[in-house]
Amino acid sequence: MKSALVVEDIESMAESMTRSLQAVFPDIQVRTAATLASAIQQVNDLLPDIILLDLGLPDGRGSNLLLHRAINEKVWVVITTIFDDDEHLFEALRLGAKGYLLKDDAGDVFNSALAGILEGKPPLSAGIAQRILQTFRPSAQESDLTPREHELLGLVARGYSVQRAAGELGITYNTAASYLKNVYQKLEVNSRAEATRKAIQLGLV
Incomplete structure (x- = not known):
């Protein structure tokens, strides 16, 4: 210099x-x-x-x-x-x-x-x-989602009901509902609309 x-x-x-x-x-x-x-x-x-x-x-x-x-x-x-x-x-x-x-x-x-x-x-x-x-690093909440939870979130964000999403993933309704509850807790959201916004941010929709 x-x-x-x-x-x-x-x-x-x-x-x-x-x-x-x-x-x-x-x-x-x-x-x-x-x-x-x-x-x-x-x-x-x-x-x-x-x-x-x-x-x-x-x-x-x-x-x-x-x-x-x-x-x-x-x-x-x-x-x-x-x-x-x-x-x-x-x-x-x-x-x-x-x-x-x-x-x-x-x-x-x-x-x-x-x-x-x-x-x-x-x-x-x-x-x-x-x-x-x-x-450029995912938040701790986002990175905590399991692959199945990611998949379920993507389907719910596309308008799938929990029952239909369960069928798409080949799991029971109760299992899908449990996954969705975990998603809500991890992402700190309380509604399908908020979950959909998160899914968009994650590139799942």
């Missing part, structure tokens, strides 16, 4: 991030920008190898910088923000951010995350990494 741009409107935070970059990449040249307009100008003047990008800037959303035509896959754009919600996180990742660090992770934790770039590791705050994993 030879050059960096810190896009941050709080001066003390920009100085802290500059020190972190210099500690991890000793020979790096660091520029700073306090606004989106200034950041765009800095990118136009000299495309940096790494950009630490705040999302809340005085003149616009920091994520708009990710749309700049000059920023390509070789540039490490790492979001540095206080926002830890899904909306900000996944918008930034969809636009091409290669990392997402919370400003609370100052000091050694922040530096260690940046150092991972040298090994090709995306810098992610621990809480952010967990949020990303959770998004």
Whole structure:
């Protein structure tokens, strides 16, 4: 890493991030920008190898910088923000951010995350990494359903009565009713309509 741009409107935070970059990449040249307009100008003047990008800037959303035509896959754009919600996180990742660090992770934790770039590791705050994993992991309730319960849920969601679903699955009415009761408990639903919505979410309908 030879050059960096810190896009941050709080001066003390920009100085802290500059020190972190210099500690991890000793020979790096660091520029700073306090606004989106200034950041765009800095990118136009000299495309940096790494950009630490705040999302809340005085003149616009920091994520708009990710749309700049000059920023390509070789540039490490790492979001540095206080926002830890899904909306900000996944918008930034969809636009091409290669990392997402919370400003609370100052000091050694922040530096260690940046150092991972040298090994090709995306810098992610621990809480952010967990949020990303959770998004693609079935909930405990959903994953608790047995294959038979999945099948029964799919049939009920298609409008089958319990009796008809039992016949389709080759089981007794009482067994099917027991399965359905388990499904309701595991998914924490109380009606066929709620169960149907869950079945749609699970891709069973």
